[in-house]
Amino acid sequence: MATGADRTRDGVAVEGFALYVAALGAVAVLAVLSNRLADRLRLPAPALFLFAAAIVSDLFPKLNELSLYAVRHLVEIALVLVLFSGGMSMGWRRLRPSLGPVALVGVLGTLLTAGALALVLRWVFGFDWLAALLVGTALSPTDPAAVFSVLGRRTVVGRSGTILGGESGANDPVGIALMASLLAAGTAGGWSAVASGVGEFALQLVVGSVVGLAGGWLILQLMRRVSLPDESLYPLQVLFAAASIYGVATLARGSGFLAVFLAGIVVGDARAPFKREIQRFHGALASLGEILAFGLLGLIVSLRSMVTERAWLTGLVLAVLLTFVIRPIVVGGLLSTIRLRWGERIFVVWSGLKGAVPILLGTFILTADLDQDLRLFDIVFAVVAFSIVVQGGLVPLVARWCRVPMRTTPLQPWAVGIRVQGEPVGLRHYTVASGAPADGRPLFELSRDEGVWVSLVSRDGEQVQLGRSTVLRAGDEVLVAGGEQPAAERVFTGRDA
Template sequence: MFIESFGIDSFVLLGGLLLICGVIVAKFSNKLGLPSLVLFILVGMIIGSDGLGIVYFDNMNTAQLIGIMALIIILFEGGMQTKWATVRSVALPSLSLATFGVLLTSGIVGYIAYLLFDVTLLEGLLFGAIVGSTDAAAVFAVLKERNIKAKMGATLEAESGTNDPMAVFLTLAFIELILIDGSTIWGLIPSFFWQMGLGLAFGLILGKIASVSINRIKLDSSGLYPIFSLAFALLSYSVTQVAGGSGFLAVYVAALVIGNSELTYRYSIFQFNEGFAWMSQILMFIILGLLVFPAQVFTMNIILNGLLLSVVLIFVARPIAVYLSTIGMNYSNKEKLFLSWAGLRGAVPIVLATFPVVAGIEKGQLFFNVVFFIVLTSTLLQGSTISYVAKKLKLTGPKKDTPHHSIELISIGKANAEMVQFQTNQDSAFVGKKLHELDLPNEVTISAMVRDEELITPYGETEVLAGDFLYILVASKHKEKIFKMMETKKRPGTA
């Protein structure tokens, strides 16, 4: 490896340069029309042994460990950002896609792999299981800040956050069936319900414990709260795995519970986890790019068979899985078509593709190379056209606005007060009123407003307009009342 050849200082220099490169790539990925994860992978391939030869890396065990750690962080951040009120309405179809949909996709792709390669049916189904799930890292990254209809975005995010456990279970199950004599598929069914049940239970319990602990334990530094929350993500995964459950499911469920709870230092926690998730994505995809040897992947056999499997996955298996998994669930044909197209593959299939290699499956390296090619095809073709397809199908929603001005949002623990953020819209009861007309409690102050990218110092005669960002300093005892006021809608017929 690089560290052995060039020393620690050079290795640290390379790490810093790669992170800078990753940030720049993320900045310009939308302008280039490509998902950032593809560019991260390309960076890894360029500096790898078949590129510039700066780093030689072929350790599947290390890559697997880094991939799992990164996925925990990415799932945790994605789950915390997911609003339960939005997900609740699409919980049933998302779970159907995450279980029955993954099973259908894996079966169809696995059978085609069995026909294409010189492998047994079980080995073909193992390949199908590896690419059967959509990828949380890819979906979260591609949908972030894109104006996709809320229902579609929620369905895809909930599906991608909960279908990893199914793919992991199927992958490990088929490896066991291949390597261990006497194993039967029927004997694995109880194991599936046990793993999913434990994952759900541990996620709910640890998520609640984390929420209460963050609010009750007074730490000396505000910077410790984000680390404290992240520790529960790692704890959720590890404890659940040791108990024989699905660690990924536990992480996502715990994140949902924590993210939808009222937290002290909420914004510090969210900002830290968002930044750490980006760093994890950059590191994970560059490592996966390093792990790939282009000379092995881009051969005529891999390209032809990979393209054929990609076509089957994108245009046959995924649509069939979506249409059958959402029968009777109030999705239009356009919505089903979009869900079919937005089934991105990403880091999870590549990480899962290391499992057969580590386990010693004969065709493991072949599977890894083909899976990598399929992931590249999926992200390049589907990831770069999601916004276009949504627009053509008329499934775009309001443009997602984010404030361009940074006001430090903190929980002032000793003062028992918090600064909260709220963006108004046309239906908000606040809109059209002057600040002195708002029935705010005495210990509540609107400290600042951002309108059209300009910071406004508010006073009594300042009128609230749709789209304004309000920064409200509120005593903790009035926080619940303020949240209810912010959620209040205008009465019908009110100007």
């Protein structure tokens, strides 16, 4: 039988737990609402998460005592959510025409950027080679959470948007694999260090690619062939499968981040039961992952040490060199071999934002037992802060200057449709692409010449009243009945199925 003291202790424990849950929920609600504030201030939402958490950790030093390894693991989980959702949003059909530029910028561009940054840190700031290479590697990848958040509901029309999104997804695994290779090579010496680093890097990319492609195929089989008793279980099934892919790839010494990104791309274009519900669920999880990643990483930053160690000044100079010299030379040079307008090249060069992944890689520096490791981490944070605020804040303006069309997708809170048990045959959904055969053509021509019948058209979130002379425009969402899929794919998207 419980005594009064026991009940008091239990009551105190229950009250303490309830207070903790209430505070955590309130903070999470404020984090979600901050997206609206960021939109009004024309600032990227990650900037608010990052700086708010950094300020709070300085005001309440106990928050700064979080386990570095716990923060790293939680951020890695958040990035898995962001990368898998980003891969699903892109899909193979959209990526395929830009696969060459994405691989060129995402892999070779990341390596060259890391090398260029290391040279600047060594020759201009006087760091030793290992510290210079580690900081250069931490700052070499762009960040999918930052890029996707800055773009938000804006869709970049044309190849530049695909290249930008593909680069941010592809170069994170490259940067993380390169950091792991450098740390592994740091225990060796001479040529053995070089051989160890190159071998580890190649192993991470190869194993991650194989596991990701195979895992994506397995997820498709689960989605298509395994019947579950409740529709709410389908998104969970895909979530846990994606987590397993990350774990298997990592255990096999591959890049788990590359694996989940590729798995998401494989799943992205597939027709499967409850596909839209699965995408919405993972989109919400990616938003949660973005808040979690930037919030936790902000808590381990000390703004006070940045000022006392003058790391902010070094970081500011390095950020300016990276933004206006290094990335334009490296990425701009690589893109010069690709068929893009000059405006599109400039937009891609400018919009390569740093974010959670560089800070995550900076935590590896804190555990590498280097001299001035805290100052090195603070430099990484300063560069990321400049990138998110300055670069991210100016992305829409740069898009206008470069004449890169950015279409804002309005929220559509109402849906119209029916649910059927079998896969709908001959009924497909498309978004009319600019310059596609359907762009600017009336409906009667499409039915007469192409053999496709448009059943529903949504334009700027509003339903269009249909008639024989209704003319389709780029950006229209259409529901199509009839016609062979390859023909319909070409008519509405301008590319072969």
